Amino acid sequence: MLLREATTDDWSAIWPFFHKIVAAGETFTYPLDLAEDDARDWWILPAPSRTVVAVDDAGTVLGTAKMNRNHMGNASHIASASYMVDPAHAGRGVGRALCEYTIEWARTAGYRAMQFNAVVETNVHAVRLYRALGFDVIGTLPEGFAHPKRGYVGLHIMHRAL
Template structure:
């Protein structure tokens, strides 16, 4: 698997699984009816933020990650990231590779830590992955997410020093 900088030409490969994940309403706080044009503007952020894709040997885009500062000004030393893995490629290490890539990027870029602001507590695969890579739950906002199957569930704030 190759992880490389995403380009606008990758969006047609990203959009189908991006849309599937967002429309399911189980893991992201994005509007469920987010359209393709707005989604592309939200995800394909400009420098100094960064977007990458994980690409299989055959050229298939299997996942994507967006990296950015978590806050501005005096909080700009903390990084954040978001990840989407095509469900057809889940469980094959794509998410772990993307997460490790963003940690390395943040460390190299001089950030002091990474923080995830809203990890849905029922997303046990993501929570487990992040914990295995050194993230800790700092706190949980009770009923901070309206899950389509589980109702109101908590969202974790997760942190990892770099």
């Protein structure tokens, strides 16, 4: 698996699984009917932020991550990131590779920590991965997320010092 900078040309491979994940409404706080143009603008970020794709030997996009500063001003030393793995390629270590990449990016860019603002507590695979990579749940917003199948569930705020 190769992780590389995403280009606008990659969007046609990202959009189908991005749309499926967002429309399912189980893991992201994005509008369920997010338009493709808006989604692309929210995901493919300009420098100094970064968006990457994970591709296999055939060049198939397996997943993607975007990384950016989490806050501005006197809190601009905190990074954040978001990840999407094509469900057709789940369980192959794509999410872990993307997360490890973003941690190293943040460290190299001089950030002091990473914070995830809204990790849905029922997204147990993501929570388990983030904990395994050194993130802690520092708070949970009770009933902060309207899950389409489980009703109102918590949103974790997760943090990791770099």
